[in-house]
Amino acid sequence: MTGHTVTQPHRTSCTPARAARELGLRRGEFDLAVQLGRIRTVPDEGGGGTRRVARAEIERLRRSEGFPESVRERVRTVGTGEGAALMQVSPGRFTRLARLGLVVPVFFHLNRYRAVVWMYSAEELRQFTADEEHTPLLKARTPEGLRGQLEAGLDLRPRNWRGRHLGLLLRQTDDPWERAGAVAAFLDPARIAETVPDPHERSYLNRHRPGPPAHGAPGSPAARLSAEIMTADDADEIDWLRTDLARAMDEARSYRPAPRATPRDGHRAPGQGGPPEPGKPRLPHRLLSRLRRGRR
Structure with missing residues (x-):
């Protein structure tokens, strides 16, 4: 015994899979309940990326009238x-x-x-x-x-679904870069490049950009159709998404600038000066030429 208290970061919440079991829901039903706002999730207090469900939220639902049928019916x-x-x-x-x-x-x-x-x-x-x-x-x-x-x-079905799905993505994060990535998920790469011209920022943004719902193997006709539904195609929808993306990028830059690629210590691009790497003395050009001829 050292006298130190062992913390349990997940004692007040549980994983989505565990929450679904305790609520008597199939995983697809649980995911839809989260999407519709029927079940509230919280960030992982242990520092993980997957959102969790508070124990208090589970108890709230278990106390609802007609549980568990009432909860299942709400997500039918x-x-x-x-x-x-x-x-x-x-x-x-x-x-x-x-x-x-x-x-x-x-x-x-x-x-x-x-x-x-x-x-x-x-x-x-x-x-x-x-x-x-x-x-x-x-x-x-x-x-x-x-x-x-x-x-x-x-036919407003694809557009209305996109608006609903964007709301879900925004509700699931408080990180400004992830919020910007959520907006960018509904724009094609050309529109993103027009709105975010800096290649370093665009690369970092794409790391936080969620893909469309999985349908088929990557590159399959089904996956391409899913990506097509995910991408805005109405002029006014594209305009407001670009406006929202520009606003989200301003917040993201202020919160955390995008990382910039820098050469590793001791490495120089061609034509750059600087000292040689430690342990690798620079040989005169004439000696290098003789050594190369001797290897032939």
């Missing part, structure tokens, strides 16, 4: 068919509401034909349906102005 997701049935509308009307941005997907996956399947929060759809202001959208003919937008090809 449905596709177009189930969503339409829940809202008591046709699948066609449901798709039109989603394309208009009136109902927002929470995530997507690709089926075996590499078609995008959008998934929605059942709880949010119930809330939308219960709001009397939305009754005309559910029962009456779609207003002419909205029909015109649909006929012109409007």
Whole structure:
């Protein structure tokens, strides 16, 4: 016994996997609950990079009425068919509401034909349906102005998903560089280079830039489609993302300048002067020439 107290940095929180088990959730359900803000996470007090769940948060959820079914129901997701049935509308009307941005997907996956399947929060759809202001959208003919937008090809599902996913990424970090990386995740490399011209800053930013949700092996058609959905393509969306990135970069620079590549001690670029490396005396040029000829 030395008299020193052994600290337990994780005594007040647990890993996501442990939290999911204690809450009776599958890992996918748990991750979605975090994304939707149903479960709050905290930084790792032990200094690790993975966020954790406070014990107090777990106890709060376990005390909720109807646990664990109530917690699981709050993160239930449905596709177009189930969503339409829940809202008591046709699948066609449901798709039109989603394309208009009136109902927002929470995530997507690709089926075996590499078609995008959008998934929605059942709880949010119930809330939308219960709001009397939305009754005309559910029962009456779609207003002419909205029909015109649909006929012109409007589809806000990818953009709305990007906005939702960005919110998730920003909620999960307080580090200014990670926040800047989250914004940059939705811009293509050319837009990032225009907004962050310094190559050292851009390299450091890319280290904090999260990739798209994993779909297929890297470089596969599925992975490329996922990256395409992740990347903003509307002019106004690109503009506000670039504005947000520029603002985030100002905060990141003030918080922690990007590291600059410097030569290691004793190494010189061609043409630079300076003393030779220790233990390696510099030989006269003529002697070096003789030694090289003698090796032939």
